[in-house]
Amino acid sequence: MLGTMLENVRKNCPLIHNITNYVTVNDCANIVLACGASPIMADDEGEAAEITAICGGLNINIGTLNHNTISSMFLAGKKANELGHPVLLDPVGAGASKLRTETACKLLDEIKFTCIRGNISEIKTLASVGGTTKGVDADAADKVTEDNLDSVIAFTKKLAEKTGAVIAITGAIDIVADAEKAYIIRNGHPMMSSITGTGCQLSAMTTAFITANPDHTLEAVVAAVCTMGYAGEVAHERLSDKDGNSTYRNCIIDAVYNMTPEALEKGAKYEVR
Amino acid sequence: MLGTMLENVRKNCPLIHNITNYVTVNDCANIVLACGASPIMADDEGEAAEITAICGGLNINIGTLNHNTISSMFLAGKKANELGHPVLLDPVGAGASKLRTETACKLLDEIKFTCIRGNISEIKTLASVGGTTKGVDADAADKVTEDNLDSVIAFTKKLAEKTGAVIAITGAIDIVADAEKAYIIRNGHPMMSSITGTGCQLSAMTTAFITANPDHTLEAVVAAVCTMGYAGEVAHERLSDKDGNSTYRNCIIDAVYNMTPEALEKGAKYEVR
């Protein structure tokens, strides 16, 4: 099933509108291309809604948000809702500042999201259950472990029910859930956290997957998360002891580029609860 | 001749002012350095014209334009015209939104460009001959093929005549023309389209070439287009089957860095019509 999700991205080559931060935007564009979709970035009020209209899906990432881009997020999000396009929210750094928390919450209020992807601290902040955030990273206190996994799953399903979105909480263990069903994913490599923007990249790629698979949102998100995590494993195997996080970044995108549906099916490590 | 164009970039090391999008800006800066020139990026109204004045040439790229940067494009463009500096226009996504189409057309009205470089859909949009655009990529319907090549050449020459600029339409087949003479270039590799911003990079590098070769604009643009395309071939030969678009991006810039005038002369594949 996951392989089919990837195949559909390659077959449909959806055009993805990204309103995203300037830190990781180049990697986001290249990973969208690597998985087989096509990116466009546009964040001015004067064109945001119009660009959304010619695209298949919308990725809203609030990293390095500013007052100009915030209004574009709302304009594009509403247009996407109007047209029935899938919309993803990446609440980067929600909890780190009032501006980020309030913007993320207001986006949630006014726009219907198909998927919300963040780290555990960001998602807890959105759910107003007191997550703390260490800048743009999850706080250690919030960490998902085998011990608290069941309660995190219950929390995730409840938030999915409340928002109507598929929720993806990513970290050492990833949880992807709708109101009924949760996938626990154990792909990836710890070194991925020493690259800036693997989360942003995953959000951009996930938007491509849900856009190419409109009738299987939950499975599409799972496929994207497994693709990223498994690419992180494949890429890590290529590293020599002189390589570091910069080469690793390139190798992960390369691994997505070379990912086949068969390899993904074989490499994906998940269980359903 | 093409080798001499590259040699002059390395010899003169022109300073190039880039008002460009934040998606591919880092690659633009690195490829300008790779070819032997020096980049500066500055897009605030408060300094745009002044920065242009200390540079040799100006590259205006409308990707991720916003109301702040648009006014800087006009200020810098007019200053460059006043000083007789070469100016290049890259109308990224013209046709994809009213804002981009109108901005590109207004720039064309108010500023004299030395060179305009885009994909076939963007250039058709500028010429108001009904190009369609798929986001920032050329639309399949507009594709330049051996069958429609003669008519595209005629169109390109006519637009060059109308605008007074050298026109570069790049894609699988590249056409570079002034009113009298067209170069048809067949360098490059299909995989270049899976990297974000090879077009933006080419525009930035082309600005360096036309700035370093003020009396040979047409040949300078041809040299830049051949350098990019041939670098794409050289870089592709280096790829292993585990490498993908991210490593390819690095290898192309590396290949420009290592390009010699002799290699360029040997590798360039073009005909004149």
Add this chain to the structure above:
Amino acid sequence: MLGTMLENVRKNCPLIHNITNYVTVNDCANIVLACGASPIMADDEGEAAEITAICGGLNINIGTLNHNTISSMFLAGKKANELGHPVLLDPVGAGASKLRTETACKLLDEIKFTCIRGNISEIKTLASVGGTTKGVDADAADKVTEDNLDSVIAFTKKLAEKTGAVIAITGAIDIVADAEKAYIIRNGHPMMSSITGTGCQLSAMTTAFITANPDHTLEAVVAAVCTMGYAGEVAHERLSDKDGNSTYRNCIIDAVYNMTPEALEKGAKYEVR
């Protein structure tokens, strides 16, 4: 001693707030991660001071400044001063435009900096001793050589005294000084100047070092400068003759990622005057 400085970055993993240009921001984030710290970028007035407050140190880089980000620089800088956080200034392109020169000078007036890092032309501009700037690069006329080294050292110490900041002038020869003591550093490789943003990267990394070593600012800056320069040497040794500036960029960040305190102690080349 230098090794301990690096060790402390890895141990404390300080969170660094960067208000920096969009050209080299991704590399800045990745090198901050490579040295063991954690980056966050935020430049909107609505959150700048608040983000600073949750971080340990602040890096202000004026490349691609605009009227929105300039006010954030002041807000964040003042908050950092209030909280006693270390603040670094990278006056990118000071001297190239009135806006940059005036912004840098006003920042110096209103904010107390812990460290100022730039090329010789930028630092001379700050000191109002008539430096010239070639865009964002040092002007040849200003170049630090063995012949003028003593007078540059005297100038650096004097500026350190005047500003109360550790001054780092980097180039082929690096000078790092407070009012009393100057380190002359001879690490690095000439090819580093063909990568965009090695200076910006160094500034971001230096902020991590001074934040993790609050009682040893001078030595922390020296350690950061030596780390960057020695990483440039280590990375250069890895390059094949087909590699260029893009691969070199990745290898330098990789070398920082793999730098050990022992290797740094052994590789650092400096004298004290």
